[in-house]
């Protein structure tokens with residue numbers, strides 16, 4: 001994005017902007033606003049920055065809490081990292097894809113391998129190739145928005161491919177609730193993955209040395225370098241309003257006034273922070289959400305040759321098995337890292353299980369697929385991460401469900417719920433942050449002339 005010339009120099013007269021949440025989205029927005037001369041304060045509930053994209057120590061060595069990679073086509077991530085002096089710290093590799101299908105493992109890393117997918121006839125295979133090619137053509141998704149994903153896939157790929165491939169994949173990604181998804185989801189996903197293929201038609205994936213944590217920490221330092229403030233361990237308890245206008249934040253530090261409050265939390269997490277006037281301006285939350293439960297293990301040995309193992313054999317109730325050290329340097333994370341995630345509905349009983357119960361169950365699932373895997377002998381360290389609400393699910397008519405970014409004076413909302421029709425990821429989060437700032441700067445120009453300076457100084 002182009003950063004506008006500063007509205008004012010940093011200082012007591014700069015418009016004061018609160019950013020709630022120091023994930024990738026909030027920090028990118030805060031950085032751009034600080035560059036534009038705003039007086040930025042970022043509130044973060046946790047002791048570290050990064051949210052879902054951050055690291056966690058596993059036996060003292062930092063690893064991604066949830067597995068993260070960057071694709072070569074994630075140009076916003078790469079450009080932002082380069083701007084912060086991290087451009088030479090990415091490493092890209094070819095990454096393989098496997099499938100666990102009808103009790104067997106098979107490589108599906110190239111289109112030629114995918115064409116040998118078991119259980120499909122020659123016509124199904126031709127239709128599958130045509131489907132992937134079709135997703136690459138044109139940018140107009142308006143007709144897909146109202147098309148149920150099953151109808152679309154059955155029409156293009158045939159009933160057998162739906163039953164053998166697509167249905168179990170969607171079942172594993174959406175915890176059984178895929179019936180209300182629009183065709184847009186798989187269209188966008190297929191485009192993202194196809195574009196990351198290299199000349200040999202294999203997917204390329206990369207990782208930043210130190211993970212996304214390196215990027216968010218660099219953003220944090222840059223914000224502070226521009227005069228902004230980052231408050232860790234400071235959850236916002238309420239976004240305070242007066243006569244329908246957001247005027248400040250109530251956090252563990254008490255009440256602080258701001259000319260603008262930006263919530264980068266998902267609408268479901270922002271709603272409890274709003275009083276009645278702001279809540280009615282925001283309107284009802286029309287999204288549903290997915291949570292995640294994710295086992296990570298540091299292993300003595302590699303389990304498979306693939307970064308991603310998709311699971312179409314639904315006797316194994318995991319979303320996949322991700323061996324990140326096919327992309328991330330094993331030396332950096334203390335050895336081979338394997339994640340066993342399961343996306344779950346937010347009311348799933350699995351979110352209530354203890355870590356020990358989850359470890360036992362998920363390691364058992366891994367053992368079903370890899371009978372030689374021994375939790376006792378192979379696992380050096382393990383832990384379970386979970387998030388009750390990890391990402392929004394845009395259902396049929398998704399575009400109409402994207403929330404308003406500027407629902408009330410003084411209040412902006414920008415989160416993964418604004419990512420559509422793209423798939424939720426770091427690239428998309430940065431895009432939302434930059435769109436937010438582009439829309440906000442002219443409004444702040446108005447604020448800086450509209451509000452009496454005393455309002456700001458009163459704080």
Ligand SMILES: Cc1cc2nc3c(=O)[nH]c(=O)nc-3n(C[C@H](O)[C@H](O)[C@H](O)COP(=O)(O)OP(=O)(O)OC[C@H]3O[C@@H](n4cnc5c(N)ncnc54)[C@H](O)[C@@H]3O)c2cc1C
Nearest residue numbers: 021023024025044045051052053066068069235236425426
């Ligand atoms: C399993 C998994 C795998 C993924 N893999 C990839 C990948 O490979 N590549 C990729 O690009 N993306 C990936 N993503 C997506 C990526 O993590 C997200 O798109 C991105 O991190 C979203 O950032 P965010 O700032 O919108 O939200 P979050 O990261 O959720 O940030 C929100 C922040 O707000 C804070 N917060 C919450 N409540 C409050 C409060 N009341 N007051 C103050 N602070 C608060 C939270 O602590 C958090 O830091 C993955 C996500 C998951 C779940």
